[in-house]
Amino acid sequence: NAGVTQTPKFRILKIGQSMTLQCTQDMNHNYMYWYRQDPGMGLKLIYYSVGAGITDKGEVPNGYNVSRSTTEDFPLRLELAAPSQTSVYFCASSYKGRNLSNQPQHFGDGTRLSIL
Amino acid sequence: KQEVTQIPAALSVPEGENLVLNCSFTDSAIYNLQWFRQDPGKGLTSLLLIQSSQREQTSGRLNASLDKSSGRSTLYIAASQPGDSATYLCATNPGGSGNTGKLIFGQGTTLQVKP
Numbered sequence: 001n002a003g004v005t006q007t008p009k010f011r012i013l014k015i016g017q018s019m020t021l022q023c024t025q026d027m028n029h030n031y032m033y034w035y036r037q038d039p040g041m042g043l044k045l046i047y048y049s050v051g052a053g054i055t056d057k058g059e060v061p062n063g064y065n066v067s068r069s070t071t072e073d074f075p076l077r078l079e080l081a082a083p084s085q086t087s088v089y090f091c092a093s094s095y096k097g098r099n100l101s102n103q104p105q106h107f108g109d110g111t112r113l114s115i116l
Numbered sequence: 117k118q119e120v121t122q123i124p125a126a127l128s129v130p131e132g133e134n135l136v137l138n139c140s141f142t143d144s145a146i147y148n149l150q151w152f153r154q155d156p157g158k159g160l161t162s163l164l165l166i167q168s169s170q171r172e173q174t175s176g177r178l179n180a181s182l183d184k185s186s187g188r189s190t191l192y193i194a195a196s197q198p199g200d201s202a203t204y205l206c207a208t209n210p211g212g213s214g215n216t217g218k219l220i221f222g223q224g225t226t227l228q229v230k231p
Contacts, residue, residue, distance in 0.1 A: 004159075037151050042120070042205055042221030043160075045184050058218065085199055090159055102148055102209060102217045104162035 002026050006091050006108035013081045013115050020075040021111050023091030033105065034058075034066065036087040039104045043090060049074055066086050067088040081115045118143045118210040122222035129196055130230050137191040137204050137225045141201050144184040145211035150219065151191050155205045163204075164191070168211075196229045203227070 045058030049068040057094035065077045090106040117143045152160040164173045164180040172181040179192040207219040
């Protein structure tokens with residue numbers, strides 16, 4: 001089972017460039033999340049989605065955009081890359097049915113992004 | 117605003133020792149608390165999820181407890197092995213309107229188990 005797949009695994013960008021980090025899951029999860037992890041730190045939530053067509057901001061959304069046109073895919077876009085966006089980006093997904101408790105989040109292996 | 121703290125930041129123990137990792141959080145209004153394992157260069161793997169109404173969860177040699185009133189959770193690892201070496205993160209799903217599963221993470225405890 002593929003689970004959560006993130007591409008690319010590594011990328012180097014120049015300041016001001018744009019790119020899209022891809023995330024897809026094959027578990028039919030309704031909830032999806034984007035986090036960033038800076039060295040020696042925990043993860044911080046960038047954006048999340050509770051279903052196709054529904055997205056909302058997390059703790060650190062500035063400089064990023066997302067879309068959720070299908071259940072499977074949740075791409076993260078950087079429009080004008082800045083050095084402060086150098087980080088490791090993780091996509092995660094989980095399932096929550098109505099009146100049911102949250103299930104554990106499943107994570108991809110991450111995208112390591114450097115902005116120079 | 118919910119804050120999650122993990123102490124110590126790093127821990128080194130000999131193989132076979134029982135150990136406890138600590139996690140504290142500032143707001144007791146949570147839906148659940150999760151413990152994750154992260155290996156170098158990899159994503160996070162969920163270890164245990166404790167719902168707000170539960171006091172503990174167990175999986176093999178792992179036992180996690182939750183005390184909302186004191187804002188604390190512990191992860192107990194029995195008979196540690198070198199393969200347990202990794203970074204362990206705890207995260208709370210804070211309460212509020214609409215349970216969207218958002219997680220607030222601690223900084224993690226990096227565990228080294230020496231043979």
